[in-house]
Amino acid sequence: MNSWFKSGSPWIWLSAGGVSISLISVLGLLWLIASRGLSYFWPADIYQFDMLDPSGKQSVVIGEIYDRELIPAKQLSHLDLKLDADVESIERLLIKTGNRELVSLDFRWLLSPQITKTSAPKDLVVIERRTNGNAYGFIAEVILDGKSVDVSELAMLVDRVDEFQSQIEDLQKVDIGAINYQIERLRLRERKYALDGELSAEVKQDIAQQVSSLQEEYQQLEAKLMSLRKEVSRDQLRLRAMDGQVITVNLENVLKVTYSNQLNIIDKFGVFFHQISAFIVDDPREANTEGGVFPAIFGTVLMVLLMTVIVSPMGVIAAIYLHEYAGKNALTKLLRIAVINLAGVPSIVYGVFGLGFFVYMVGGSLDQLFYAETLPSPTFGTPGVMWSAITLAILTLPVVIVSTEEGLSRIPSAMRYGSLALGATKAETLWRIILPIASPAIMTGIILAIARAAGEVAPLMLVGVVKMAPNLPLDGNFPFLHLDRKFMHLGFHIYDVGFQSPNVEAARPLVYATALLLVSIIVMLNMTAVSIRNSLREKYRMLEH
């Protein structure tokens, strides 16, 4: 035993334990996010619980089982549950009951000893709604324009509502949105003329004419909208909910009706994939706690693309300078320290700098110079997608520099000398020989920068991200790309929905799903970058020999 300790073997095992803990935590973390995130999409069974409470009152609760936990029986002794003395703990179920019009809370704890019967009736439905969350119950009646019709008509009626709703949304967002945007632009143009002192009666009349024709168009669209609204609110559905209460659900509110308990495993997979795609392409509902995350994905991608456009040339040029041009002097040393420090400065400091320098100072000056007509409401003097992209470009600059430089350093100098010996200038060597060979390394750097930027939240909270952006930064209105707009971001979405939303408990599965999406994007990007880098290293090794 003593010699065993002396050999150091136990300590080696202990250090092996460190590796094990690290591995367990990485893989466990990924598994946790994946399992929780994916279960959000899986259609849950709906149960009916017949309850009997100690006072002898019977009740029925319908809903999905959301969570279960064991609690010590001692804590519940005041409830008088008539338990056997040797029962140590009691199971407690968290049930998502939905039906917000009936009960104020979506969730309810049930104690298993009080449940007399648990069943999963086949004709229980879950209705996903545009507002007010899910509804659970049995369909009692389907009403088409005031007349009762057969339940089998329901699917068709829901499709019809869907059709109308998407028309309404198009009308509101695209057509009416465009008219409002044009009217606003006309108002600003008039203001600009006035500020420049060039507002003549003709211009004024011209603008007034355009505005009035737009307003006429607006009236027509609004009439159309009203008629669509009337169409869409034609039908209803009557639902027999828990405790026998009947609620009327307007079909205009209904997104989907699912008989969850009738689904077989293949159907469930169908629903599962459908839910995933809906999550990616739909807009959020109910203060971000339901629906999809499309605007957040879009905002993240757009911001990251803009950032890439800025950071790639900057980073690559800086790396080329450091590796190909810089001499061995104090300036180069300073530059390297600058790169290391740019990588180490906390991201929130970039946010502070971006807010003060870019948004208030540069943006404020831009507004004074070019957007004086909209003042005092700022155009670029307020956080927006452009400032976010620039701020993150500075933040990710060292990532691109370090990766590119590593690539450059692996190119054998023989290739440079060969090119120079053949009479090429240094610039030509760089452009024709070095950069093409280093391009995978540059690619790696850019991908790593994208991965870093996609997950960064703290600076964005200061320079442009919002919980709910009314318009995407890219739309059909000239100039199409609106760099001054604020945007939504997946990472901030997680923070906001998980910590700032009014109903954190209900929103938690959605947060897990969003986290899964973000993690998969980032892990995928990283693995791509690493595999490019590795294959590159192999290639260089072959070049050397």
Place this chain on the structure above:
Amino acid sequence: MTITSKSANSRRVKNTLAQWMITLGGISVLFTLVLIFMYLLYVIKPIFESAKVESLTSVNISSSNQILSTGVDELKELAYNIDKKGDIAFYQIVDSSFREVGTQLLTMPLLEDNTELAFVLDAALQRKVLVDTNSNVLVIEPKFKATYIADDRDITPSVVYPLGEDYLPVDEQEQGIQQLAFAMNEEFAIFVAYTDDNRLIKTTLVAEDDFTYDSAYTAQYQTISMDKGRVDNILVTPDLQMAFVRQGNEISVYDLTDEDDVPLKARINAIENKNTKITSMALLSGSSSILIGDSQGKVSQWFEVATDNGRQFKNIRSFDVSATEGVASIVTEQYRKSFYTITKSGEIGVFYTTSHADLWRGNLTNTLPSAFAISPRADGIVLIGKDEQQQANIQVFEVHNEHPEVTWRALWQEVWYEGYPEPDYIWQSTSGSDDFEAKFSLVPISFGTMKAALYAMIFAVPIALTSAIYTAYFMTPGLRKKVKPTIELMEALPTVILGFLAGLWLAPIIENYLPAIFLLILFIPSATLATALIWHKLPQEKKNKFPETLAPLLLIPVICLVTYLAFALSPLMEHYFFGGDIRQYITNDLGIDFDQRNALVVGIAMGFAVIPTIFSMAEDAIFSVPKHLTSGSLALGATQWQTLIKVVLLTASPGIFSAVMMGLGRAVGETMIVLMATGNTPILDWSIFQGMRTLSANIAVEMPESEVGSSHYRILFLAAFVLFVFTFVFNTLAEFVRQRLREKYSSL
């Protein structure tokens, strides 16, 4: 093929151009870092500047009478004065497109003919209380109205009477008034007066409706019982709660809130030295502090503090105004805790109480000005002085004093705030109430940053370093190729996800299974050692089947098992040792506060974020220790472990040090995890069961709602600057050490 000279030329130009562009691009990285540094400094700088007073203009006064009072409008375009005869005159003091500087706009008599003013009191909101020689009292308020004519601003003055144009019935018995104090709000106007027949009286004018719209009132009279002796000075707080009455060096505080009685509330004995006399007193903005100036040139601040014997007035801090003269007058700002002192020779001082700041001193006139006022926005002063020809004039000065509440000392030392029992470190930047004083101490949030980083390092360093040692030194190359990227993958995980998991998943688990966490600290090492021992005792053929190099993989199921065991045992532990509920046990029996989102949660979550940083760099450092060193050691008969400790770790120690530095830098600056996994309360407490607020989380929480250019905004920039400098030092140090190490390796 020949190259024409033209094309050669253009190639040369291109080459030079490329060189310049690339050099420029390279230098721009350095430029960016310097820009960030300089910009942060540029925003911070104003908060550490002391006040500046600049002469703006002076205008001659047409009246030949003594001037009793003066004032200026909000934009400092018009000034006015009230003379002994009771005439008010307004003057243009800056150029406008309507009239020249010095033009007299409006003069009007405020009193009836043949009377003279005895004195004029300044009240809140630029109101003036006029008392004539017949002891008639009138309250006036100069008003300024801005109109725009083709984008040019024109300001026209007028005088309104908030309590009506008739003389106010201050004394029911219509005796002469020697001393008077006044304050009002929308419902009440209170006068406290000392009359010729030695009575101290309180007169309340109760608004019939609201003084904002209607000046009708009914009067109520009360007599205040007081000590014998002349009253020298009376003050009424703007919130109508208290009156301060000075008789010589004795100050009595009366409670004005009672409708029937005016009881004596406290006495302030400000002066201990018999030869010193109180020469002036004034109320500080916020109605709770009184400033007392004496003949020795000192001003002391007093406010009520809760003590064991109830609430008492205490001397909080003193200011040395002048070494040679007494304080002739103290004038306070309306909204901030700044005050101006004037001595007999006309020396003016600007001070700020809370930060104990001595902001400016100087002589603006060579004599005591006959009237002095602060502009409504506190960005200027106006006083009545004399020009070279001894002609009275109005002098207006610009005061640059935007951030008097911030001093280096106030940020880092204990400050005694109004209403607090003792000096303390407090960060509290906003509140719902209007007369709230922001408290900016960087100590609690810097402390929080340290605390979070420390707990994270306690968790991360052992795991990261042991993993690095094993991976670099003992692991087979094949396994290392898989393990290293897996652990490094953790670095790519967005911290917002770690923070979310810590706050919503880990925190409740830790709360419910607290004993399990402490069991794990015990279980994991002992289980690891037990496994090692079992493996050691295994027969050789089994050992060959599961070689020691697979130890990390062998240990995974073991650690999972003991983790499960710890969690299963946790309720039992709680039941037998902690009375069924460890949370209650901690709060009640140990007397420690327990937050759900505490330092333990932050330590674990941020530890995970830091592990890959430390692991990756330490692993590199250990792995690149030259092989011939280890081979030499092993050849001389040292065991693997001895070689590791005595040769490898010693050689790699600078690299390991720089890895830990980098990890610390990351932990200090991390925002999202601490934002989500703590309660963000700025407290000074090392307890593992309590939360904290860090510099970075503080910026993220407060920056979006701070007003641009305000002290709060600049202090948040200062917080960012502190973080910047902090990480700069760590990173540069780490990089420096690493460079040295690289040189050492290459020489080996």
